[in-house]
Amino acid sequence: MSCDFCRQGRYNLCPDVHFTGAPPYNGMFCDFLVHDPRFVYRIPDRVSFTQAALAEPLSVAHNAIGKARLVPGETALILGAGPIGFSCIEMARVAGAAKVISSEPLAFRRAVALKVGADQAVDPSSGQLPQIVREITDGRMCECVFEASGAESAIADAIHCVRPGGRVVYIGMGKAVVGVPHAELLKREATISGIYRYVNDFGPVIGLLGAGKLDAEAWVSHRFELDRIREAMALANDPSKNKLKVMVTT
Numbered sequence: 001m002s003c004d005f006c007r008q009g010r011y012n013l014c015p016d017v018h019f020t021g022a023p024p025y026n027g028m029f030c031d032f033l034v035h036d037p038r039f040v041y042r043i044p045d046r047v048s049f050t051q052a053a054l055a056e057p058l059s060v061a062h063n064a065i066g067k068a069r070l071v072p073g074e075t076a077l078i079l080g081a082g083p084i085g086f087s088c089i090e091m092a093r094v095a096g097a098a099k100v101i102s103s104e105p106l107a108f109r110r111a112v113a114l115k116v117g118a119d120q121a122v123d124p125s126s127g128q129l130p131q132i133v134r135e136i137t138d139g140r141m142c143e144c145v146f147e148a149s150g151a152e153s154a155i156a157d158a159i160h161c162v163r164p165g166g167r168v169v170y171i172g173m174g175k176a177v178v179g180v181p182h183a184e185l186l187k188r189e190a191t192i193s194g195i196y197r198y199v200n201d202f203g204p205v206i207g208l209l210g211a212g213k214l215d216a217e218a219w220v221s222h223r224f225e226l227d228r229i230r231e232a233m234a235l236a237n238d239p240s241k242n243k244l245k246v247m248v249t250t
């Protein structure tokens with residue numbers, strides 16, 4: 001607790017953060033782990049170990065929804081249907097979004113987006129996403145846009161799809177430098193936020209899981225025992241394979 005960020009409770013911005021699983025710090029692929037009790041939470045009885053593990057990506061979404069200040073009744077667009085995109089879809093629902101639109105080029109991921117709560121799942125690969133969103137929203141566009149892919153085209157689409165005065169939250173990390181439609185951003189007076197991981201979000205997320213407000217199990221596509229972790233990693237890293245979240249269990 002020696003830096004300003006930690007003292008202010010924004011420990012995700014700490015320049016000396018120790019993040020389990022981010023080199024040089026070891027991860028949790030082991031049977032037992034000793035951890036600082038200040039960062040440990042008790043899992044409610046009704047929450048499965050799978051759901052508890054997914055409190056991590058769900059916390060990213062919880063942070064993003066907070067940054068967007070999503071108000072009940074608004075329309076949310078989520079670009080990218082991977083674990084973070086699914087987390088954002090579920091969290092936007094919980095936060096009271098009246099309409100949740102998922103944009104994702106892969107059909108099998110769009111199907112899961114619908115299953116976890118998106119009202120519509122559309123394919124952006126035609127390059128016409130802003131027009132598609134305009135039709136779906138009767139020209140209103142989206143008060144909140146969450147970019148969870150890191151793809152340069154989606155980073156630009158996020159600005160084209162936000163309603164004037166709306167909020168765009170960038171979550172996905174792709175190329176270090178990307179082009180954005182600057183004039184469109186200015187004309188919309190959109191608010192842009194970036195988020196980095198999460199901060200003080202695990203507690204609320206575990207509370208939501210305990211209350212049965214989030215599913216999370218639907219986007220686990222594969223499970224491996226710990227002794228087959230090499231297979232799990234190979235699958236997770238193989239872009240030719242259809243997979244969502246690959247879970248390693250003990």
Ligand SMILES: [Zn+2]
Binds near residue numbers: 001002005
């Ligand atoms: Zn610090």
